[in-house]
Amino acid sequence: MSLLDIRGLTTAFQTERGEITAVEDISFSLEEGEILGIVGESGSGKSVTALTVMGLLPRPPARIVSGSVRFAGQELTGLSERQMQKVRGPGIAMIFQEPMTSLNPVFRIGEQIMETIRAHERLSTRALRDRAVQMLEKVGIPSPARRLDDYPHQLSGGQRQRVMIAMALACNPRLLIADEPTTALDVTIQAQILDLLMDLRDEFGMAIMIITHNMGVVAETADRVMVMYAGRVVEEAPVGTVFDAPLHPYTRGLLDCVPSLSAAKPRLVAIPGNLPEPARRPSGCRFRPRCGLAVPACAAAIPPLDPHGPGHRVACIRATAEVAA
Amino acid sequence: MTRPLVEAAALSKHFTLGGGGLFRRPGETLRAVDGVDLRIMEGETLGLVGESGCGKSTLGRLLIRLIEASDGQVLFDGADITGLPPAKLRSLRRAMQIIFQDPYGALNPRMAVEDIVMEPMVIHGAKPDAAARQRVAAMLELVGLPRQAALRFPHEFSGGQRQRIGIARALVLRPRFIVCDEAVSALDVSVQAQIVNLLQDLQREMGLTYLFIAHDLSVVRHISDRVAVMYLGRVVEIAPKAAIYDAPMHPYTRALIAAVPAPHPAGRAARRAARLRVEGEMPSALNLPPGCRFHTRCPHAMAVCRSVSPPLREYAPGHSTACHLHDPQHRPAATEEFAA
Numbered sequence: 001m002s003l004l005d006i007r008g009l010t011t012a013f014q015t016e017r018g019e020i021t022a023v024e025d026i027s028f029s030l031e032e033g034e035i036l037g038i039v040g041e042s043g044s045g046k047s048v049t050a051l052t053v054m055g056l057l058p059r060p061p062a063r064i065v066s067g068s069v070r071f072a073g074q075e076l077t078g079l080s081e082r083q084m085q086k087v088r089g090p091g092i093a094m095i096f097q098e099p100m101t102s103l104n105p106v107f108r109i110g111e112q113i114m115e116t117i118r119a120h121e122r123l124s125t126r127a128l129r130d131r132a133v134q135m136l137e138k139v140g141i142p143s144p145a146r147r148l149d150d151y152p153h154q155l156s157g158g159q160r161q162r163v164m165i166a167m168a169l170a171c172n173p174r175l176l177i178a179d180e181p182t183t184a185l186d187v188t189i190q191a192q193i194l195d196l197l198m199d200l201r202d203e204f205g206m207a208i209m210i211i212t213h214n215m216g217v218v219a220e221t222a223d224r225v226m227v228m229y230a231g232r233v234v235e236e237a238p239v240g241t242v243f244d245a246p247l248h249p250y251t252r253g254l255l256d257c258v259p260s261l262s263a264a265k266p267r268l269v270a271i272p273g274n275l276p277e278p279a280r281r282p283s284g285c286r287f288r289p290r291c292g293l294a295v296p297a298c299a300a301a302i303p304p305l306d307p308h309g310p311g312h313r314v315a316c317i318r319a320t321a322e323v324a325a
Numbered sequence: 326m327t328r329p330l331v332e333a334a335a336l337s338k339h340f341t342l343g344g345g346g347l348f349r350r351p352g353e354t355l356r357a358v359d360g361v362d363l364r365i366m367e368g369e370t371l372g373l374v375g376e377s378g379c380g381k382s383t384l385g386r387l388l389i390r391l392i393e394a395s396d397g398q399v400l401f402d403g404a405d406i407t408g409l410p411p412a413k414l415r416s417l418r419r420a421m422q423i424i425f426q427d428p429y430g431a432l433n434p435r436m437a438v439e440d441i442v443m444e445p446m447v448i449h450g451a452k453p454d455a456a457a458r459q460r461v462a463a464m465l466e467l468v469g470l471p472r473q474a475a476l477r478f479p480h481e482f483s484g485g486q487r488q489r490i491g492i493a494r495a496l497v498l499r500p501r502f503i504v505c506d507e508a509v510s511a512l513d514v515s516v517q518a519q520i521v522n523l524l525q526d527l528q529r530e531m532g533l534t535y536l537f538i539a540h541d542l543s544v545v546r547h548i549s550d551r552v553a554v555m556y557l558g559r560v561v562e563i564a565p566k567a568a569i570y571d572a573p574m575h576p577y578t579r580a581l582i583a584a585v586p587a588p589h590p591a592g593r594a595a596r597r598a599a600r601l602r603v604e605g606e607m608p609s610a611l612n613l614p615p616g617c618r619f620h621t622r623c624p625h626a627m628a629v630c631r632s633v634s635p636p637l638r639e640y641a642p643g644h645s646t647a648c649h650l651h652d653p654q655h656r657p658a659a660t661e662e663f664a665a
Contacts, residue, residue, distance in 0.1 A: 041514065042484075042513055157377075186607075187376070187581060188581060191583075191602070213513065214586065219586060219588060243588075257514060258514055258518070259546065260546075261542060264547075267522060270515070270516075274483040275483070275515070
């Protein structure tokens with residue numbers, strides 16, 4: 001049994017201009033101790049996927065239209081907020097791009113970490129305090145006992161990110177969802193935080209779902225990669241396959257369009273056009289208007305996510321044609 | 326031989342904080358830019374990198390006099406523009422423009438695209454007539470927007486298209502020098518490449534000189550001829566891009582490059598283990614460390630680094646760095662070992 005198993009999940013939002021599907025018919029699973037990278041640009045549905053799993057979307061306007069989210073064998077989609085609170089913390093925890101989303105500016109960070117633990121475990125105040133110090137130490141905050149009494153604004157951006165990770169890890173979650181955890185950080189701090197996440201996985205065997213637009217972050221961390229575009233999964237494969245033998249034209253485009261730090265490219269291979277707005281998605285394959293390989297058949301139907309070798313799934317009717325060429 | 330179009334000489338910008346602030350002592354000085362010497366050659370792209378708060382955006386704004394220097398000089402085309410009175414500055418503004426990171430924030434949502442692009446022309450005395458509209462239309466075409474875009478409003482465009490509008494507005498006066506301040510950082514990666522290509526095409530066609538400020542070292546390598554690295558208000562290294570990336574001299578530059586995620590997963594465990602790491606974070610510009618500003622995080626710091634600030638010195642043709650490790654006077658024996 002997989003730790004997390006998502007089948008046919010569709011999440012929609014009620015808007016003034018009708019209902020918009022943010023995530024459509026996605027299926028994937030995640031094993032204990034595995035790191036899954038979910039890659040996509042704005043509007044791909046990657047964050048909505050994470051928030052659906054966490055049960056953090058306000059309903060309404062959000063609505064799970066169909067599908068199932070099973071965590072450690074338990075179905076999460078029908079749970080009440082009370083029941084969901086029991087899953088969060090020791091089950092699934094999440095960290096965000098902007099740490100101030102999770103940190104309350106008017107409470108000391110020690111109190112906030114202790115409160116998280118208190119919600120799930122009965123411990124004395126002294127034991128809570130010790131645990132908070134341990135957590136801060138674990139995430140690499142210098143002189144953690146002194147830092148407990150700091151307010152979030154007294155910390156730098158990188159330190160706030162560490163405190164948020166400490167809070168997320170305080171109840172030893174089996175799954176950590178990290179939504180763009182390093183996007184707002186400078187590159188040297190990003191490297192420190194990614195190292196920390198990898199160390200924590202190695203130490204606790206925690207599974208991590210890392211959501212990012214940065215292929216480099218995926219290359220550094222993920223075991224398996226899922227690429228999303230305009231609300232759907234377009235490709236999924238082990239990390240080596242994604243970088244060495246990507247099959248979906250969008251995945252290939254994503255790899256080609258970023259400049260390299262080592263090799264000189266005379267000119268970047270840009271993906272033409274723009275990301276479609278949810279209300280103006282094209283018929284058939286959603287990448288079709290920007291795709292150099294598109295044929296009339298691409299407009300007829302949304303391509304299914306078909307298997308192409310071990311652990312490799314691709315939603316493109318032109319994928320095999322291109323590989324044979 | 327090209328000549329410098331823009332020069333900074335001992336350029337500084339100090340902000341005085343305090344007086345009313347709840348948590349600040351009055352009279353604290355933030356040294357955002359602190360004694361920078363720099364030359365940007367006509368027709369080149371100089372990349373400027375460094376972490377948040379290093380002063381790179383402030384330096385960009387100083388060079389086009391969007392903000393006033395506290396000390397030092399800015400030369401444009403050989404003439405000192407530091408003390409230029411407002412009336413004279415205005416004509417100079419035609420020649421220097423800036424493209425911002427946030428295309429949303431930089432465009433007036435109530436103005437049609439045509440008026441947005443025409444505004445700088447009107448400010449500089451053009452009549453908003455048919456000829457002006459014609460020029461705007463040509464400009465929109467040049468940046469890859471459809472003609473119909475002229476009568477639409479910013480909210481009708483995607484992020485990449487809005488950045489094209491910002492570029493059209495910056496270029497409509499035919500400037501010579503453009504500061505691109507994180508101009509592609511907010512864009513989705515698939516759109517970012519389009520804008521990078523556009524900036525390169527426009528540079529070739531219009532003979533532009535760019536200061537390309539960005540925190541993304543890969544994009545900077547791609548677009549730049551030379552690269553300057555800033556740390557806490559100072560330029561710590563400047564060189565042709567190949568030298569910066571393939572043979573960086575300053576430990577900070579080395580750490581920055583080592584921290585960039587590799588483009589491929591192969592060998593990542595070994596890479597992680599071998600990576601030159603810097604611990605901690607950049608100190609506050611309010612409370613600068615004595616000596617070399619990087620010594621608090623530098624794995625190679627020596628006694629001299631804690632007391633003497635290293636000057637920016639040329640160690641190879643066109644390759645300068647501010648680091649005692651390369652100065653034979655301070656570390657004659659170990660220099661070669663470090664350089665190897």
